[in-house]
Amino acid sequence: MVDYEVTLFTGDLAFASTFDDIYIKLVGSGESQRTLLPRSWIPSLFKGGVSKCTISCPKSLGKLVLIELQKETMFFNDSWYPAKVDVKSPEGDTYHFPIYHWITDSELHYFREGAALLVFEDKCSVDGYSREQEIKQQQEVYCWGVYEEGIPHCIKADSLQSLPDDIRFSLSKTAELAYTAATGLIELELIGISECTENFTCVENIDRLLCVHQSKTSEYVRQHWKEDDFFGYQYLNGTNPILIRRCEALPDKFPVTNKMVFPDGKHRLADEMKKGNIFLCDYKLLDGVPTNTINGKKQYLTAPLVLLWKTGDKMKPVAIQLKQKPAKDNPVFLPTDSEYDWLMAKIYVRSADFNLFELNTHLLRTHLLAEVFAMSVLRNLPMVHPLYKLLIPHTHYTLNINFLARTRLISRTGVFTKFTASGGEGVFTILKKSLSSLTYSSLCIPEDITERGLKDVPNFYYRDDGLKLWEIIHRFVRGILSFYYKTDAEVQQDSELQSWIQDIFKYGFLSKESTGIPQKFSTVDEMVKFVTVVIFISSAQHSAVNSGQYDFGAWMPNSPTTMQLPPPTKKGTANEKTMLESFPSVDITVNGMAVMWLLSKQSSDHVLIGQYPEEHFSEEEPLQKIRAFQEELQKLSAEIKARNEKVPLPYTYMDPDVVENSVSL
Template sequence: MSLHLLDKAIKGIKGEKKVKIKGNVVLMKKNAFALPDVPGAVLDSVHELLGQKVSLQLISAVNGDPEKGMPAKLGKVAYLKKELVPKDLKDLLIAIKPNDSNFRVTFEWDEELGVPGAFIIKNCLNTEFYLKTLTLEDVPGYGELHFVCNSWVYPQGKYRTDRIFFSNQAYLPSETPAPLRLYREKELMNLRGDGTGELEEWDRVYDYDYYNDLGSKDAGHVLGGSTFPYPRRGRTGWLPAQKNGPSEILQLLDFTRRKVYVPRDEQFNHVKMPAFFAHSVKSQGHLVKSQSRLFLPSLWAVCNNSTDEFESFQEVLKLYEVGFEIPLIENIMQCIPSEFVKELAPKNGEAHFQFPMPQVIKEDKHAWRTDEEFAREMLAGVNPVIICRLPEFPPTSKLDPKDYGNQTSSITREHIENNDLEGLSIDEAMENNRLFILDYHDALMPYLRKINSTSTKTYATRTLLFLTKDGILKPLAIELSLPHPEKEEFGAISKVYTPAKYGVEGSIWQLAKAYVSVNDYGYHQLISHWLNTHAVIEPFVIAMNRQLSVVHPIYKLLHPHFRDTMCINAFARRTLINAGGIFEKLFFPGKFAMEFSSMIYKSWAFPEQALPVDLIKRGIAVEDSNSPHGLRLLIEDYPYAVDGLQIWSAIKTWVQDYCSCYYKTNEMVQTDTELQSWWKELREKGHGDKKDEAWWPKMQTLEELIEACTIIIWMASALHAAVNFGQYPYAGYFPNRPTMSRRFLPEPGTFEYQELEQNPEKVFLRTITAKPFALEAVSLIEILSRHSPDEVYLGQRDDDHKWTRDTRALEAFKKFGDKLVEIEKRIKEMNRLEHKWKNRVGPVKMPYTLLSPIKGKDLDMGIPNSISI
């Protein structure tokens, strides 16, 4: 029934015209003891007893008020009333803790108001509160009406316009009731801001800026624009470091004062912030207090004064089996908010740290070194999104020969045919889709001379692999390449290494695999993880809040998948990707890390982020209408792809069912003004360096809308889960996933080569990440791999069934959740059949659960809705 028919029915109700509507407001107060505003919070609790400090006013969804020049009829102002009044000071102190508080509110209603569609709230207290919901219990002729708010409401003096919240009914712009249209438009105007001024924590402005806050003075760290193209990030409005300079002042990171600006509703909540901070301190043994570093020198104190090296793998294992003591910085505990670190108090000036046992060595301490596990992790590890089918032999390069000379691989048939190809020639193996490649040659070669000018000493790698009849991958050869010592135009200098198990040849082979792992993990962190999930999603968050009203169906669809993303990205700009930050210090591209990621972004295309498109592009799958999901995998036992296609299909079915509730024709997509503005701004501003239409769907059909929303949800949920939460299980044991290499491969006849013959473990450990950097890396990835205690997972919503009034949408969402439960059961069953699906468990006995949608007890289970860590 339409609102106007309801309104007509309401006017027919017999009895008194004016009635009372009871409402229940759920809100959470600011935690007075976490932030320096105790007097204000106590005063607010007193004001609650006096009343009339928080007012609400209903806005009609059906009737205007032309006599007063108002677009909608407004109800009379009503005030919150607390059901339970604190009896003494103890109750008063309990009342200001950050727990949900229930308030009653009673509205006077008459038939001229009709059905409410929104309400105005004014906060006349001294501090902000978090407004969760308003529920009207019995609106005449309508019944229960929900307003899902989930927003911080600051004192009224902080705002230029009134705070407005809408009911949970979704509307396309053209279908919005006339009295609500102006409020809908004004709310979007407020969220866009005017593009000027420094933004404060109470501002609700979403706007774009370059990545110009990565270094205080170094213009080379400004990303975005024609030289270093990049997605945009949220604008802060901070002043430039130099007059008319390109870079913002780099603000100090201070967890107690929210120096990192993002709109307050995008910040971590009262549960996640303390957990995130406290776990950081526990894991790292220090307080974050530096603009360019996460780590204070306390971790370095663990290292022996005479060496920064591990001497053996057994010494590395002690990090997990025994632990170590870290001297804490003097007075450090005085700097940490008490509620953040309840269990961190050191004894005798030291704190004991013991890293959890990474799953990759939990069952077998040596299996990570096998060729089978090395190859399996390309299909089921932390970076299973790079491996491709080998299209031609020898592998060729797409680098311009005018600039880089001959970059064709030096791997010969003799190198390959010395391996067992199960009776196949190279040509036959290629024709039967049995040869694959992990190729970092073209990505790294243009930067390798720069990278190796630092403390890093590494190679551009190509790794060829053979798919055996047992369904596992077997490495055939590794090519290590360097630029020509004189000029890039002279081509690459390459050496090829083949598998060996024993003697110095076996040690050389282990080092060759380590160089591949260095490439793979550095590329994973910068590209697969940071760029292709965190960075590319932020413009979608900004554009949605600027152009799609909260009552727009697509806003309701996408909003859960953007939770905490702007906040975690802002922290990353302070400590991880900034100049001199963690990425530059720990991962092999060093100070060229972000510049390198910018060059990779040049080839980023939105449609190719769809899993089926990606698999076909990499030659891993072919279209097949007779196969599930319309694809046939060329590696049948490819855990990431097998599980991913199930999740992808479930997401797409959910999006299709949902969008079909609101869009019946392509014309409805084309005439949706907010949707078209969102898509246009996303391309032209959010991803402004890639605004050419060739990179994007045109958003003219329902099919394009469904595909676009599916890609967005996939990137923000499943893709991020696949490349993030496996970090500690696989890379927590850093010899398996080293972050850098510091020496080139020893040459025969040298001292280093003799040392390799005599003590291969020592040489291996002195080639990869040094001890202090390894400790920092393990600390970092333990944090990144940990699920938040308040996480909301795929198929769930934190506002339950109240997020929409549309029953068809709720039914479709339940169907989605049920499908995910089925997928979870299927994944568990496949993991149990390890004799059949060998790549799902592998030599390390580690089941693949990174795309298990339901949260389990392990770090690597559960797909969060959003990029929230």
């Protein structure tokens, strides 16, 4: 007889324990007997607990490839969350079986040994299990759904409770999110005015809204929001750093003259464009978007064109046109106009920026894409696949938070519908137009920065930190995947990998070839690049565009969610009174603040980039690559912190110390 020492770890999650009988079988070239794990007076497998047993076999089972687990009900059917199983063989080898899966029934469940295998090198042949069966079962659980035609597909689910257990929030996160959502107005001490539909009568009343919770950034915003320098700065390091691009020729629809922007005659527009000092922000995606009605009042949303001039280390606006088509009732506003003419033009731009940022930059280009990536992983890759092991940590909570976003933010009764100019029909108009204009290169930050002509713009911390993070992630991805894929032919031969990218192209990008998204992988380099995009979007990019929402939006005049008056059609009519009448009403403002507070608040069980509490890899090479990845992230974090000590307004959103592994909020 030979003995196998089995150690089973139950996850440290609420309700992970079970009173049920648990049976285990070891499978190699032979099979062990089905063995009942020993009991004790406490749940046989309790939360965070470790259960050990010895399985004796007549002879060695050879190399272990799989275990079978089965839960049989004793008193009542309860769920159980096993984390992993370690087995020490009589030959002295230790085998690791990652699980991290809720078991809720009495069916047989199969889990592979931790060494990753590609489909064409997998020789495992066991009655009742195959890679194909595992994938088929997953596809029955994770089905594609259509929330709205023309936008990326999502998980099919009728309710929060119908989501698969494995992708739902933990009890602690559910409780925290519910508490923050329910008490946000209370914590901000705004509950008493949350239903006040009156307009603000003075700026001082807006000022009082920030008296309870403010950050260094929100206070800086409150003090500097009127300044041209800060207006330009936000295109680089605010919540929407993907819009600005170098302007080499003015579009015909933006009839700006040299005299308009350089009235002193010391500079020429054509010369400054040749030098690379002129930049354009075009909100054309907002053109023609139907606007909301709130509190019985029609709301307004512009589609501006903004011209900026880089002078020294500053980025300053020099011309603003609030609608796309030039006309007599669509003047070009200039810094030389009256104080309120110019200020109101900037406010309408900031309101437009809020609506475009939330729906395109934030919702579509991080949340919705991350959901597609996650769904394709779960539907097409078995747990033993190296890409599953690499990407599954970057799907953590994504499907749950997106279900909540659809039901509580952008639905017909959602917060976005109630309190923003683009709420309702406008949401889907913007999302559809944004997806149609999206390109693969714009998702790859090195290519995006180059295409937008921003490589030498000073004080562009989103670019600086983002490019460094991209390179660190890219090296990590290449190190992991090149361990498993030695040649381009192996990439081409991997049918599961090809199904993964095909699903993404079909259901995420709706088979639009114009996006440039790959439909298949022919080389290791192509695969590594796309996987880098997946991890970067799910972690760094989401942090960059999500974490600063309250910082930059809490001071409402800097980011109005809507405007209550139409944009000015001529100069000389704006004053403080018209500005206050244009601002969103009190209830719209405070509810918007509460949502931004909720979406910017990190939960206690967050997982930072580079942290892998679930041990999916078992070979030494990928484990070494993970350690090197973590060291590089720590070094970058120290560099960012040192830089931030020397700048007036620290840029923290891509510091690995705050970047989460996945889109989880």
